[in-house]
Amino acid sequence: MEIAGQNPDIISARELGVVACTRCTQVWPAGTSDCARCGSKIVARDALSLQRVWALWLIGLMCYVPANVYPMLQTRTLLSVQEDTIVGGAVELIHHGSIGVALIILIASVVIPLGKFIAIAFLAISVKRPSTVSKQHRQILYEVVEYIGRWSMIDIFVVAIMSSLVQLNALAAVNPGRASLFFALSVIFTMLSAQAFDSRMIWDLQTRRQRSDTQ
């Protein structure tokens, strides 16, 4: 910790009457609208942030439903045509004995997306009303959500690799199903939703409450 504050009671930029550019971290007097260094828009706290979070969250959730209902992968062999949904494909893999890979698929395509929906909703609600979870933990949760969300794309890439590679004329062919499009959209919209969340709001509540405690 090289730049610890002079006081254990850390103050926020807003209380100092300054505002920082979220892109390049340059500090400006409060009320500045554009960062003169990098040109980004500056907002002390984005009032519409939560609306955007919820809107994108909802689109992501709506895309996630067809992503699980439609087939993700269509496997055509000499004798049969088989269509697998995401979960169906993973169950198939378990039957074949590749439990590890099935777990990766299940974690990346089911656990992480669902966990993300819950986590973003929780964070968005928690800045509006007092929460029992500490700010540090919520900040960590936010960072985990932001970092891990991208990894859900793995299933799309698996489908892409398989369907370009397994094209053996009559013998076997793998083709992408409709679910892949919806799944990709769902991942993208939840990523955008997480990005729209202004994590500084997590900490505002703390400073506000501390102030009222000391008074």
Place this chain on the structure above:
Amino acid sequence: MPDASPIPLDQLIVCTHCDAAYTLKRPSAGERARCARCGTVLITPRRKAGLQIIAISVAITILIIAATVFPFLSITAAGNTNSVSILDAALAFSDGPLLALALLTAALIIFVPLARVLLTVYVLVPIVLDRPPARRATQAFRLSEALRPWSMAEIFALGCAVALVKISDLADVAFGPAFWMFAGLVVLVVAQDNFLCRWSVWKSLDKTQTS
């Protein structure tokens, strides 16, 4: 701290994650400055980082182009062989409405990483040479940072591993030269990302512009 406001603005550093404000104290090379409240790394200067990043970036550019063109994986089953490049894999979704997905995949695994690397070189070369920043360097660096979450080369690499296991009971899979290039590429992309101290880059872009 009521006496804090007279501090000049360039003596302040603010954590963009939690909005905590600190007076600036530059860490020396190899050290990291973290936010005391939320733990976000604020400054992480490295000696000669600029030159290292440029070197890595050049390597990444060559590897991306090579890995895209050369055959990536090939499979054989009962005498039938098929080999594909990364571009083929990205364009697998090429029929009908899935075309959008094909373009998206190509962007995520090839074009976004490539664009980020080129933008980084464009921004860093003048800084390392102690020249004034390139034209529109701030916009270039801002774009590069905005593209950061959308660069998914490393995820594609893990996707390959999963796909291999899924295919292996259907056919024999062999690695092409591009596979190893891509493996190296992933390591370099991650290294480049970790070497880069954003705060220092912005600082040098700023200094050279105002003076």
